[in-house]
Amino acid sequence: MCDIIWCKKDFEGKPCNTINYLDPYCFWNWEGTINCAECGAVYYIHMIQGKMYRGPEDRPGEKPDTSPLYADKPLEGYRFYGAGIPDRTRPFECLPRHIYLGVPDMVKFSIRNRPVRGWRPQAPDGGIAGSYQFNWDLKRLSPDVYEEYQQKIKNGEVTEW
Amino acid sequence: MAEKRDIEINSRADTIDLMNPDIRPWPVTPPPSFEEVMEKTYAKRKAEDFGKWCEDNLRYEYCWGKPEALQGFKFVCCGQWRMGNMFCSGLLCEAGAEVIKVEPPGGDPLRKLTPFGREEYKLESKITGAKCGLDFLHEMRGQKSVTINLETEEGRAIYKTLCSQVDGVIDEMPPGYMDSIGLGYRDLCEEMPRLVYCNIGVRGTWGPYKDKMSKFGQWTLEPFGGCANAFIHNTGFPQDQLPRGKGGDPTRSGVWFADFCAGEQAANTLLAALYWRDEMSGEGQFCEVSGAECQNEILDFDISWYGFNKSIKARTGAWDPNLNQYEWNPCRDGYMMIGGQTDRLWYRIGMCIERDFPQFGRLIHEDPILKEMGGRNALNMLVKTYTLTTRWLRDINRTEAETKLLEYEIAAGPVLFIDELSEFPHFKYRPWVCTIDTDHYGTILFSVSPNAYAQATPHRTKVLGRPVGYDNYEILQKWCGIGQTIVNEYIEKGVM
Amino acid sequence: MAKDPRETRIEDLPGPKSKEELEEMKMPYEEYCKAQFDPGNEFSKPQSLKGIRWLSTTMYIFTPHSVSNLAELGADVIKVEMPRMGDPMRHCAPFNETYLYPLHDSRPMTGTGMGYLNANPNEYHITMDYHLPEMKEAFYSLVKMSDGLTECYRPGTFDRWNQSFRFLQEMNPRFIYVWGGGFGYGPKCFGGSYDILGQAHAGLASVTGMHEYMGGHPLKHSNWCIDWYSGTQITFGILAAIHWRRKTGLGTMIEFSQVQAATRCLGYAAPLYGRFGIVRQRWGNWDTQLCAHGIILCGKSDFPDAENPQDRLEARYAMVSAFQDEDWKELCAITGMKDLMDKYKSNNERAEGEAQIEIYAALEKWAEDKSRGEVCKTLQDAGLLAEPVCNDREYYEDEHWRMRGTVRWMDDPIFGDILQHGTYASGLLSKTPRRLFWIWRPVGADNVKIYHELLGYPTKTIEEWYEKAWL
Structure with missing residues (x-):
């Protein structure tokens, strides 16, 4: 495990299999808890210079300090959770407008x-x-x-x- | 090589001069030889002929034997505190023009600035003993220094005589100051109809948001330009990557960047106006550039974007919001820049990383969204791509990353510090930092003009640094016909 | 002078000659400037570089900008692009959102991204696959009737295609040939480069951004600043070469490294390292040589209810400048930093690292319960220098830039209503001002104009070339 957390917890009867991306600048030196965007499992991680010094360790029942910005499911056609989905991913605040399209604006x-x-x-x-x-x-x-x-x-x- | 010698270090003061290039020569290790470059670079691309032609015709070392493009052009530069007038006049000097930097008798206050207030990092003239800060010294590239007190009538008369001898004037004094003492464009243009006159400001010398002075007379300096034109707002890590107040804030450039933008456009403006004068009309004109505007001009499409759909450009740290990949991210010993947006380069980057880190290939190349060039630029995709790229980078250092990426012909480069770039083989071969021997300040390492590599008229730095008023006698004699006795009187009286 | 020296004529005397001139001499300076530059009336005046013709076989931002400066100053520029695709920069838009259509007729669903803006204004856009032997004649004809060319291909590419300086110089000895790219001759000659590579490789990133102990990392200047800035320096090289050619009639070749241009603006970094071995580091929002002269975080946004997050969340930063002793004293008096006033009396003392940390922490503490506007107003009212860190909307709405004509709307002939902040902003000239005709043209829009009207090829030939994708 490294700066992605591939969550394999049982979730709704099958492995969760979600990759939570720990984006480099935010997590390069970071300590705290983070949730899986799919199943909500909470992990404790301590990263130093991009390496997992401790963790990910399970912290069931704890409230996470933060969430990933992005998570996806490679085994389900790369279905993903983008930034800003409540209780799953953390919002990306620093945007040019209150809405974000990502596709050409007509x-x-x-x-x-x-x-x-x-x-x-x-x-x-x-x-x-x-x-x-x-x-x-x-x-x-x-x-x-x-x-x-x-x-x-x-x-x-x-x-x- | 310098000889070995024993030294005794008792205090920090004893260490200060040890890095002097006269003691520890630059570069520490020699650059590659021409033969090596021929073999390892040009021949590999089957470009031996072309490589040889380039080196024969463009080499920096040959610039001294070639003519200068602006030979015969003369300028007066009257400005203080800022880099705009310094950079502009430095460019003109490097291209062969003669520029007189007019300073108040105490010197341009920029001479007094030194990093973190450390007096020991100023250099002292071996001839006059006057100390000079390195920022000023580095941009004083052949300009001559004449001191004139423009608050005195005699001083103004001298200044006017100097102006009558030149093709152009660079004025970076506060708004309306030169006009108020009768030396602005409208005062000079009547007698000197061929004069091209260029104001330089931070936000400009006229208009409701023109440059201000504090009630104690303190000038508006950079980064006020970058504050006004949204450059600073648009630069910095977002609070989503680093906490606000701890790196996640709008951030200024490390240098006075708007000043450099203004300086180069001022030089272009002057040359364009002189072309029109010499080629077509015989007339001079009045010009103005401001740092805020010149820098805003180069903020891509940012203001136009607002006019399109009310988007206000947001900062994106070391990532580019328009391209993927196009960023730098941390690696084992620093930061590594990688760029390659088109499919061809995108898959090459992937192949390179995949070799060490197979999971990268799987997660990146299989993802349907990442297969399409436009789709890759979406914010979510930047997060995914760069997280995995950094997962690869964290285990290798910059040199390893560069070597691997260059094997795949990807534009990639490490974030280098000044000591590293001064020893980077290409940079010392070309060279783009180089030492210059100066009569006043000894050997100095400086940034070479990027216009120094030309077939006919390369630009070159002939002189670096100048003590205050060093050229008073020569210039007053030669340009104004005023002899040393009177100059001495003027100096006595505080006119010069 | 009159023929008879005893005759006194009004035009020989100093001072105003007419009522209008008298008025002008009495005009307040600012009004005089406004009348001289007269924004909005550029087209009633001549152009500086009338008669210069330049070829631009460029891509991205850096080399195009070396030519766009010429085009804005009045040179005729022909931009050559690859058939159908065009400059890769056309396919680049911020967050993939902002395009103008069409790219050209055969690709109705593809647009030109805003990334292309400002880099190729006023130019005639043609297409040519010029490495084909069949197109050489047309390419050489253009060279013979032009003053110069800027290109950005990997070194040696144009040489392989028999169109590098050593070939073109023989056809046109007046030709000024510019190669702009990453590195230039030397061991990394064939290394590719982008703006961001220049920032990273050349040391600019190492001095920009918050210091490590503040939690920061080396930081990129907004988008492609270094590309633009380097391109402008090429323009300087071109203009100097044009002046030299006026005297000698001879052209030249300029080989310009964009990465190197980023090292050029590092100020004291090189001499400080070279003499003392001190490596310049990044220093965040403060200044390494002046204090107080930095940007502080204020407690509240000026627009807490705005919909746009940039207004709502980011209007919190103010630039405060009081580095001269009197200004510093006043600043301390206003902000209640009496102890610091006594502790740090001179700029040199204040500019020390530890002092700066203490001073800006105290200033941010003072600003903790204030908005950006309040901070600026309090200091301005006391006669000090303090200004907000503005965003793009504020720049657009500021009366100052509108009055100076450096932000304006333009009615583009093909693309319609465009807000424009380039061209006019790069410098005002009273007699031969810069001006903007159009922002860009669709790919190949001027093929007939150039191949037919300038080079005299029959339209049938042009159509044939077009169908073969040579154009």
Whole structure:
């Protein structure tokens, strides 16, 4: 065992088989208890310079000091628990927004409500050998977004800053 | 090799000079020879011809026999405290221009700064006896030092005469100061229409958030620039990796980085404006750069990202939020950087680590999400990848990791400290730290200009460091026609 | 002067010549600056580098930025990318969230990530698989009609393809050729490099971040700062070479190591080690030479109810600067650090390691029950220097940068409404300002413009090349 904890406790009638990842900067020098993201078993670990100096030792019934950020189950198609699932993983607070997508954000309007080409697919508009002109004919290429924009103008939602 | 000798150490003072390159030469072990590099590097890639051509045409040692790109250009630099004007004028000097650094009679206060207040780490001029801090000394790369008290009428007249001789002025005084004493751009441009004038500031010399002075006259210095432009907010370990207050905080650069950004863009701005003057218009102009803005310009897409969907860039420590792998993590004797995002490199990294640590291959390469390049960049995947990578790194040291990774042609490198990088074979071969012999301060180890490796006009550091006012007599005689008797009077009167 | 020296003419006398000039001389300095730089009216003025044409066979950030500086200053730049794929940086977006579409028509579901932003503005984007013998003619034609080229391939690659400096110099002796990469000639010549490698390998990481005893590790500068900073230094090399070429008519080759550029900004690290054997270490949010001059953690956020975690949790840091003795005394008086005031009288005493630890601990203690705003306001009201550590939103909303025109919205011809913080921020010029035409173009968007309109190939040939993926 090292800086992953592969939990093999019996859980709901079969081995838990969950890997709890102890991320390097947080746990490089660390002592305390941590729970398994799947079965909730609590382990005591003492890591010095990335090595398990003591543990993982079972600490049944104790309240864990912390949780992993990430855990997955290789035997079940890598089903995983990402950051911030209550009682399983610890939250990742330092994020750019209150939500976290991890996939492309389909944006049609900038924060001042003017059209920006941030969504897919886009209607083809190229000429010879992939050439493009120097304008974006929104009305012709994306009439629905054009309409939405006209509505925004009417509603006074389009601002300077 | 230096000779062996016996030394007696009775106190710390006896040890201070033992590392002097005159006693312990740099480098401690010699760099590889050209023949070794030919055999072990160029020949391995079947690039013997090309390698030889590069060394014949670009070698640092040959720079001394080549012309200088900016020969004939002259500048006056009037600035204090900050690195911006120093770096800008240093760049110009290295490229061959002549720069006069105008200092108040006591010298630029930057001369007085020394790490942790240790006076013993200042160097003393063998000729004048004046002490100088190392930050100042290291950026004083051929600039000449002239002292002028701009608060006196005579001083202002001298300054104006100096300006009449130059192509450009670098002004890093507080906002509006030069203008208020009648030496700003609008005062000079009428008589000197070809003059290019560049202000350097931290947040700028005009506008509602311009540079301030305290009520006691203390200047705004770096890292105020990095505070204003979100660089510091965006740099640091997140509190999710290290506790807040114990490493998990927004963190400044170890150096005055915004100043360096401002200095180099100021130099570019001056050269562009001079090109337009010489090639097209014959006219000078007024320019301004600020550290906060120049550094913000290079914060990738950060502000634009806010305009896109109100994201506010968050710090991510030693990991990059856009790429996987692209980070450094701790290893047995320090930290190891690994980079490789495209599939080709990603699987090579995996193969390399798998050889020692088979579980890595299983957990990483089998995971369906990690098979897709975009998907790998998600935060969860960074946590997984880097945990397992560090599991491998913790058992090996930096050199071992580097050797293994380079076998797979992966961009990888250790986090090096200055002593280690000064002895790293490539760095001393090229060299990019090097010693320079100076008449005032003895032998000094310094960072070589990265523009020093060019076929026609390599940049070079000819002089390092200069005592305050060392060039008073020469420059006043040559540029202003003022002889030594009057200069002496000026010095007496506190004008210089 | 008038022909007759006895004649007095108004234009020969010092001082203002017209009512307008008189007004200008009387203008407060700040208004004068604003009028000179006149943000927003850049396009009524000429461009510094008019007439320079540059080729950019670059990728990522470092080498593209050496060219983007030229493009912003008015050079015509042709960016050459690999057919269909484009620059790898196009496939890079923060947390995989932020893309603009399309990459080009044949891949409607793929976009260009924001990672590409600011590195290739104003350029004409063409595609070319230039290592094919069939494309050599077009490549050489471009070389003959350009002033220079920046490339970033592994050393020797362009040489193998017969397009390194030693070949191109013969076609165009005025050619300025730049290779930018990790290491340059020498034992690690073929080592690959990235921004982060420069930061790690060249010593910058060893001096940035909290000290070990504070719990910290070596720290990376936000994203790709060193790539950008090094690219700007190449621009300096290019501009100097252009000046020299004005005199001599001769080009040059510049070999620039990005990793080395990171060592260049280490200040006293090299001379301190070289002379005294002292290895510079990281020192967190404080300054190694000045005290008090550091960033402190305050007790409360300025925006405790904000939705965005960066506002809600992070608006807690303030930069406090009082290193001169009078400022220090005032700071101690305000924060109740009387004992420290007597203990540490000079900056040299305060800058000692132990002193700094004690001083910043006391300052953070004082700030424990205050918000960032309160800390700054208290000190500013006393005439001291203290400012908040701002985030991107605050930078965007600050009137200062808007007035200076260094943050502005732009209507990109292809991609629409983009908030822009590059270009104008790298320096203001009163007569030949930098300016932005477009942020980037789809892959191959200017193939016809360059191959047909500039090099004269028939459109049929261009289509044929395109179908074979040579373009």
